[in-house]
Amino acid sequence: xxxxxxxxxxxxxxxxxxxxxxxxxxxxxxxxxxxxxxxxxxxxxxxxxxxxxxxxxxxxxxxxxxxxxxxxxxxxxxxxxxxxxxxxxxxxxxxxxxxxxxxxxxxxxxxxxxxxxxxxxxxxxxxxxxxxxxxxxxxxxxxxxxxxxxxxxxxxxxxxxxxxxxxxxxxxxxxxxxxxxxxxxxxxxxxxxxxxxxxxxxxxxxxxxxxxxxxxxxxxxxxxxxxxxxxxxxxxxxxxxxxxxxxxxxxxxxxxxxxxxxxxxxxxxxxxxxxxxxxxxxxxxxxxxxxxxxxxxxxxxxxxxxxxxxxxxxxxxxxxxxxxxxxxxxxxxxxxxxxxxxxxxxxxxxxxxxxxxxxxxxxxxxxxxxxxxxxxxxxx
Amino acid sequence: xxxxxxxxxxxxxxxxxxxxxxxxxxxxxxxxxxxxxxxxxxxxxxxxxxxxxxxxxxxxxxxxxxxxxxxxxxxxxxxxxxxxxxxxxxxxxxxxxxxxxxxxxxxxxxxxxxxxxxxxxxxxxxxxxxxxxxxxxxxxxxxxxxxxxxxxxxxxxxxxxxxxxxxxxxxxxxxxxxxxxxxxxxxxxxxxxxxxxxxxxxxxxxxxxxxxxxxxxxxxxxxxxxxxxxxxxxxxxxxxxxxxxxxxxxxxxxxxxxxxxxxxxxxxxxxxxxxxxxxxxxxxxxxxxxxxxxxxxxxxxxxxxxxxxxxxxxxxxxxxxxxxxxxxxxxxxxxxxxxxxxxxxxxxxxxxxxxxxxxxxxxxxxxxxxxxxxxxxxxx
Numbered sequence: 001x002x003x004x005x006x007x008x009x010x011x012x013x014x015x016x017x018x019x020x021x022x023x024x025x026x027x028x029x030x031x032x033x034x035x036x037x038x039x040x041x042x043x044x045x046x047x048x049x050x051x052x053x054x055x056x057x058x059x060x061x062x063x064x065x066x067x068x069x070x071x072x073x074x075x076x077x078x079x080x081x082x083x084x085x086x087x088x089x090x091x092x093x094x095x096x097x098x099x100x101x102x103x104x105x106x107x108x109x110x111x112x113x114x115x116x117x118x119x120x121x122x123x124x125x126x127x128x129x130x131x132x133x134x135x136x137x138x139x140x141x142x143x144x145x146x147x148x149x150x151x152x153x154x155x156x157x158x159x160x161x162x163x164x165x166x167x168x169x170x171x172x173x174x175x176x177x178x179x180x181x182x183x184x185x186x187x188x189x190x191x192x193x194x195x196x197x198x199x200x201x202x203x204x205x206x207x208x209x210x211x212x213x214x215x216x217x218x219x220x221x222x223x224x225x226x227x228x229x230x231x232x233x234x235x236x237x238x239x240x241x242x243x244x245x246x247x248x249x250x251x252x253x254x255x256x257x258x259x260x261x262x263x264x265x266x267x268x269x270x271x272x273x274x275x276x277x278x279x280x281x282x283x284x285x286x287x288x289x290x291x292x293x294x295x296x297x298x299x300x301x302x303x304x305x306x307x308x309x310x311x312x313x314x315x316x317x318x319x320x321x322x323x324x325x326x327x328x329x330x331x332x333x334x335x336x337x338x339x340x341x342x343x344x345x346x347x348x349x350x351x352x353x354x355x356x357x358x359x360x361x362x363x364x365x366x367x368x369x370x371x372x373x374x375x376x377x378x379x380x
Numbered sequence: 381x382x383x384x385x386x387x388x389x390x391x392x393x394x395x396x397x398x399x400x401x402x403x404x405x406x407x408x409x410x411x412x413x414x415x416x417x418x419x420x421x422x423x424x425x426x427x428x429x430x431x432x433x434x435x436x437x438x439x440x441x442x443x444x445x446x447x448x449x450x451x452x453x454x455x456x457x458x459x460x461x462x463x464x465x466x467x468x469x470x471x472x473x474x475x476x477x478x479x480x481x482x483x484x485x486x487x488x489x490x491x492x493x494x495x496x497x498x499x500x501x502x503x504x505x506x507x508x509x510x511x512x513x514x515x516x517x518x519x520x521x522x523x524x525x526x527x528x529x530x531x532x533x534x535x536x537x538x539x540x541x542x543x544x545x546x547x548x549x550x551x552x553x554x555x556x557x558x559x560x561x562x563x564x565x566x567x568x569x570x571x572x573x574x575x576x577x578x579x580x581x582x583x584x585x586x587x588x589x590x591x592x593x594x595x596x597x598x599x600x601x602x603x604x605x606x607x608x609x610x611x612x613x614x615x616x617x618x619x620x621x622x623x624x625x626x627x628x629x630x631x632x633x634x635x636x637x638x639x640x641x642x643x644x645x646x647x648x649x650x651x652x653x654x655x656x657x658x659x660x661x662x663x664x665x666x667x668x669x670x671x672x673x674x675x676x677x678x679x680x681x682x683x684x685x686x687x688x689x690x691x692x693x694x695x696x697x698x699x700x701x702x703x704x705x706x707x708x709x710x711x712x713x714x715x716x717x718x719x720x721x722x723x724x725x726x727x728x729x730x731x732x733x734x735x736x737x738x739x740x741x742x743x744x745x746x747x748x749x750x751x752x753x754x755x756x757x758x759x760x
Binding site: 018030031032049050051052053054103105106107108109110111112113122124187190191194195199201202213215216237302305306307311312 | 398410411412429430431432433434483485486487488489490491492493502504567570571574575579581582593595596617682685686687691692
């Protein structure tokens with residue numbers, strides 16, 4: 001499954017919760033750093049004695065590799081060396097007679113230098129180490145869909161909360177006697193995600209100008225008539241796969257200008273989806289969305305130091321990472337059957353706010369399939 | 381505040397959410413990778429144009445350094461180079477006339493090699509880059525206490541849920557018509573943490589033999605008469621500081637053997653706390669807990685391949701990371717006023733289960749101060 005540039009074993013040293021390649025290759029999800037060594041036919045997972053029980057119960061290598069769980073005891077490390085992951089790596093490589101390894105670009109510099117000092121050649125892999133991650137199995141699709149189902153439930157709850165809000169004389173939304181804030185809506189989203197065994201720390205509920213900065217997660221009172229971007233991307237707490245979903249709504253009446261923008265973004269999403277099929281160039285999918293927006297007169301540029309228009313790419317892969325391959329962006333590459341991608345065009349302008357519509361789809365024979373449908377609609 | 385081994389500027393490249401040093405030095409919390417360069421008097425935070433607004437609003441360097449926010453535009457990078465963080469680093473270092481940097485041990489190998497290829501000397505720092513992190517300011521103490529308050533509230537809710545459970549004829553706990561599971565209690569904890577704007581993905585509710593493996597987070601039905609370990613370590617979603625709290629309880633009657641173990645662990649915590657004061661050797665604090673347990677006849681050893689007894693260290697620092705300096709363990713180092721540490725002795729045996737009692741304290745003049753009290757008690 002790997003590019004043929006190197007036949008060296010792959011060495012990884014990280015916490016699986018922070019390193020999706022390590023999680024994918026070992027099948028093991030843990031908060032503490034550990035080592036995984038992948039040769040052509042075998043996988044070695046080095047964990048502390050404390051983790052051995054969990055590793056034996058849960059870890060499993062990709063089908064093509066036989067897995068062995070190894071502890072510091074097995075490597076006969078004594079004293080201080082038992083606590084050094086670098087020493088674990090050196091001992092394991094020596095035991096297996098390995099003198100050169102490929103490592104990911106993020107491999108810790110200090111460990112690389114220690115390996116080199118012990119005569120091991122360390123090459124930074126420029127190709128993806130586990131390209132198989134981009135092509136989901138049926139089991140992976142099921143897991144991503146579980147997280148997407150949670151996102152849809154949370155979106156329905158959040159929009160229900162906005163719909164139920166009263167509008168006060170100042171144009172602010174109210175729930176009972178209090179102003180309804182982004183924080184309130186986020187609490188509704190968090191609670192729904194939790195009930196689905198998922199979480200999304202950085203959920204976005206951003207109204208008006210806040211939403212024109214795609215990295216502003218939103219805060220404070222929400223207002224009628226402004227576009228409110230809701231972006232929910234939960235990770236499943238059991239298996240670690242993500243979902244991703246965005247809707248933009250207006251409580252009350254939207255201005256004609258906002259409606260034109262919403263219609264343009266919706267058309268851009270339809271155009272991008274129409275371009276998705278196995279073999280389609282990723283850049284073409286992005287181009288379809290971008291062309292739709294520019295044909296409708298929306299210019300992407302930097303104005304007064306702030307980017308306005310369609311200021312991000314059309315989508316990204318979703319799996320064990322919230323952003324992974326393939327990218328729907330002006331880059332090389334073609335879609336494959338089994339890819340899971342978001343399709344999320346948007347328009348941003350600090351004077352108007354932000355509008356983004358995002359669904360997550362699987363690439364299937366002849367086209368695409370939505371993982372879990374979620375209603376569309378602008379005014380609520 | 382830094383060891384005097386090097387006077388080179390410090391270069392970091394990571395996502396502040398994954399790198400507490402970067403978060404601490406820049407005062408900026410973001411999910412995406414960015415660059416921070418710290419010279420003796422200045423801090424440079426390089427972010428994408430999308431992050432510039434948030435960075436200007438939220439970032440602030442340590443008091444001793446003047447902060448400058450820099451974007452790819454400011455560095456006059458064009459084309460592909462605008463998207464490469466390595467190129468940002470090279471351009472920034474050139475602009476400032478810097479030819480050697482210190483980097484953390486986890487610095488990404490690929491970036492280090494690119495810097496070296498451009499004539500920049502890269503040294504891995506062996507000392508801590510920001511030792512000031514271990515000595516908390518009044519503002520930091522307040523933030524850690526906020527998370528600790530959330531942990532105490534969640535603990536009270538969880539224990540209330542166990543106390544309210546009925547015991548069925550098979551010895552299982554019941555809530556209404558259903559068996560009460562670890563997962564149910566975790567939901568109660570998650571909901572309470574959320575209401576305090578905190579989260580703890582890996583919360584532990586582990587009964588019986590599950591708790592003898594300190595890395596087992598617990599699952600399935602809970603039983604009367606077994607020790608149930610509840611370990612709650614929430615991070616604040618607003619500012620990122622953590623809290624940490626553990627209690628062990630038995631629903632119904634505990635056996636005399638379990639009671640002896642609980643009393644020993646409680647005594648070990650008291651002994652460790654009695655040893656805490658500014659200037660105390662960290663190893664002595666750990667030694668006080670360990671000696672108390674061995675004097676009461678509890679042996680720490682590996683039995684049938686599984687560690688039993690007091691199988692971890694007495695505590696760890698808490699701040700922007702859940703595990704940070706100082707360690708209450710058999711290592712060099714002394715406590716300082718302003719340290720925040722957990723004190724969490726425990727006893728583990730697969731035949732008896734696990735018992736751990738943990739509070740988080742600040743080291744103050746002449747001793748320690750608990751951040752937020754939480755009731756103790758074994759049988760509920």
